[in-house]
Amino acid sequence: MQSILPLPAQPVKPGTSTGQQFWHSATADRTEKTIDSYSPADGQLIARVHLSTRADYDRVVEIAQAAFAGWRLVPAPRRGEIVRQMGDQFRRYKRELGTLVSYEMGKSLQEGLGEVQEIIDICDFAVGLSRQLYGLSMHSERPAHRMLEQWHPLGVVGIISAFNFPVAVWSWNAMLAWVCGDVCIWKPSEKTPLTALACQQIIGDVLRNNDVPEGVSCLVTGGRDVGEWLARDPRIALLSATGSTRMGKAVAEAVAGRLGRSLLELGGNNAIIVSEHADLDLAIPAIVFGAVGTAGQRCTTTRRLIVQDSIYNDVKKRLKHAYAQLRIGNPLDESFHVGPLIDTQAVAGYQAAVKAVYDQGGRFVVEPGVLSGLGFESGCYVKPCIAEAENHWPIVQHETFAPILYLLRYTTLDDAIAQQNGVPQGLSSSIFTLNMREAERFLSAAGSDCGIANVNIGTSGAEIGGAFGGEKETGGGRESGSDAWKAYMRRQTNTINYGTTLPLAQGITFEL
Template identity: 70%
Template sequence: MDFLQETGILTRQSGVSTGTKWQAGEGADIASHSPVDGKLIATVTGASAAEYEYLVKTAEAAFRKWREVPAPRRGEIVRQIGDALREKKQALGRLVSYEMGKSLQEGLGEVQEMIDICEFAVGLSRQLYGLTMHSERPQHRMYEQWHPLGIVGIISAFNFPVAVWSWNAALAWVCGDVCIWKPSEKTPLSAVACQRIVAEVFERNDVPEGVSCLLSGGREAGMWMSADGRVPLVSATGSSRMGQSVAATVAGRFGRSLLELGGNNAVIISKDADLDMALIGTVFGAAGTAGQRCTTTRRLIVHKDVYERFREKLVKAYGQLRIGNPLDEQYHVGPLIDKAAVETYLQAITACREQGGRFIVEGGVLEGAGFESGCYVKPCIAEVRPDFPIVQTETFAPILYIMPFSTIDEAIEIQNNVPQGLSSAIMTLNLREAEQFLSCAGSDCGIANVNIGTSGAEIGGAFGGEKETGGGRESGSDAWKAYMRRQTSTINYGKKLPLAQGIKFDI
């Protein structure tokens, strides 16, 4: 496959790098099988504890140099990374699609997100601003400034194998930080390809080794960073259970964690909704990426007056979904990441039936020609009650739960009554309903949309959620502040030293 050659993927390679330099990878082997066809793509060697120590020491040395580079110059280098990603967009997008299983258009879209965040970071590099405050003391000036933290550890998930890393890395780099990236062991090759692209740009610009480090490995590699006091910030994307472990470990050493965890996202369909528009947002939100987005639509709350009509539209639309090789653009839905995910999908369907759910679109595993990997499943829909335990749980698969409501207050209560709080949406042409949904008494999620679905977010806004989603914010807005430390400074330009609050201390 040409895209493997273009991204430099070898049959066997190291996943441990400080930039242009690659270590042997003396840890466990990580085999990357494509869920598209079940074939082994390549084997990556993970890091040993000794190699991790080498990465950290190299990163520490690099930070002392990188923080002194003017922020606009750091931004210019990140701009060049964006250009390099443009050149490799087709090849990298195909690799992401083949290794992870998402559709080609989504794979290309993920690379475009990387390009977009680089552009955002370039502008940000000239806007790392603080405030100037008036002092209560004469001939004094107060101001705040922001300094880089140091090493930022990034733990990314398989469903967005490159984009979420770039959200963190691009911002961290312009802020003056250095990064150690621990990618998902399910998608190590996409990370290797990104490291090579970045390393070429850094080498051209004489950026020291260690500004971008790659740490391939299993759970233990993430825990090394979480427990390491030399890593002041750990940004982790994954399950809520994983996030609890990371947060507890990092907090135990007074470090910072930035968490992007589970979602159990709902769309409310009002009786005043444009049902055709709502249908598009719902189907893509529920079936896109085979239900493996943290922003996937998992619950559909439909007003009783339009419930039957919308359910009929939804069933008809699901009947038109085409499932198959994600590299072929005629297909809407690709495979789940692996057979373990398929088993979780089947267990959720069984649990739903046992709890009283009724499937109006049946699920199941696809077999036969084109489905040899055993990872292709049918997107399905079940009528449920909102209090079913399975409905309270995030299942990373294309299972949509549908339920009716009578009043907007009831719908919002159902929407909020789950442990997770990432993304939410309401489909309505009723201004009062829309404003209530967006008010402090409305959605309790970090993302709340009107007349668009739950899935998909622009890099200009801060991305993240509340409750068991972790509370972190990445990407746009002022998310950059997570990667820096705030310092308040007071300058006395007078000839006396008055104390604050008028305190007298004569000696």
């Protein structure tokens, strides 16, 4: 595959992405370790990227700290203007970057383009936000006093992103952090390093043309060791981490050990409840897309379908018919609905889950399988499948990052909600019903315990205007819209005495 962005042909070594230089010289050193990025679409080697050493990492943090000293003093609307220009650059390169996302990660081209659109949308959101970082004013109990609160930048923000959304989730964090006055160090997934390097290159002219300090946008590459450096480093004011619950627990423990701040977006085990009052013509497409989109590798993927007894067989029949229409193949070919899993390790996870379904008493109504032969040479293509199961089974309680949908029954709405909530994760949820009382019950305090609860739409496809995140083992973090910006700033309460006396709060008197 030819380069779709002006990327170097030789192995590259990322350092800071700055207003001066994005690519350090890349003479290969046999003693240096590299990440080999292979496309799951065809198994081809795309790029070889050098890993950051500990010395590289420390240098990047020092440069970021120095940049923060000046960046925090740039007026927020001016920072927003720079982000606006970044949004224009992503508009310019939407097709190219979306294609690279699709090729390196394996999601369909439409989803790759949609991911770049998310970057553009969050840029637009952040521009408006740059003029709305509001504090409050409060009345003081003391005469001739004024109280207020204001928000200040935190400092260096670390961003650990996952392979399934290799660029969008970075942008949710970075664009908001930048308008808030923070600087960013990004550790992309070691499975998708090239898309991260491409993003840094795309914003290069914007940073250079606006004389942005070196270190405002930085990149470090590597695996678990780099994540641990970020988590344990007291110089990192906030660490935003997206990934598995296992990873998130390790990050949370390390950051809490130094009394730092973390923002966690972790696993999801998302369910759709289908009521007997549902419009099935609306529900079936949402279920199928939620279950097979990105080959089941979204944190918001629909993994459990909880169906009312009276329509269970009808829903099952419709789903079998819909799954029979799915076309699996090269994600760059828009005639295909489903692309590959990220790598053969993910395929092994899919196979282990299939075995667990059989071992725990399940039955597949749409059969699983690993595809091979012409067009499937990478070994990463699997069949989306549906299994009849029970909510309490260990495999159903577990999040498998693959297109496996578990079909469950319910009798009463209380039963359905109990099953929906009866897993360790709490990210996204949905109910399909035309009954207003059922919908409102699902959205009430006694309903879904997830961070996202939808009515008559699926579990995936969140818009950037609302805060994104979940509860329980999903980590409790919130990114993107609403007031998620507050996570990237520190609150300060101020009291100003403009009088000639010094009254104390609570009526306390003190005389010398």
